[in-house]
Amino acid sequence: MKTLRFERLGEGHISAILDIERVVNTAPWSEKSFRNELTHPHGYFLVAIGDGKLVGYGGFWMVIDEAHITTVAVSPEFQRRGVGRKLMLELLDQAKTNGMSCSTLEVRAGNEPAIKLYEQLGYIIAARRKSYYPDNHEDALVMWLHNLAEWEPPKR
DSSP: OEEEEEEEEEEEEEHHHHHHHHHOOOSOHHHHHHHHHHOOEEEEEEEEEEEEEEEEEEEEEEEEEEEEEEEEEEEEGGTTTHHHHHHHHHHHHHHHHTTTOOEEEEEEETHHHHHHHHHHTOOOOEEEEOOOOOOOOOOOOEEEEEOGGGGOOOOO
């Protein structure tokens, strides 16, 4: 991939997002859920555009002073190329810019690549939610990144 840029979610992105969502998520968000992100008053949602194609997306909700990561996904053909990492870095930078003091997320307990990425970014596992995911009752790990105001992206 020669270029990667991020832009705010727009109406024209929904179809491509749904195509990725159906492939990568065993409990996919509905079209309505993504459309709600277009006007969410406390939401911030980005798409990743690689070489002119939508290759990933993610967002967070601003809950008081917390950036709650709602979803992050990368098209299978672009996974393991740093897109998810760059997307998370952009989301955290935007959360920090918007005055959030911490960030939290849930991740499938079996999603080792995602857990590793989040840990590299400074998240720590704080709790386990038993049978959290409705499709297969997999546990979720609750992860936190504290002190976002002073957080710096890890060196690579």
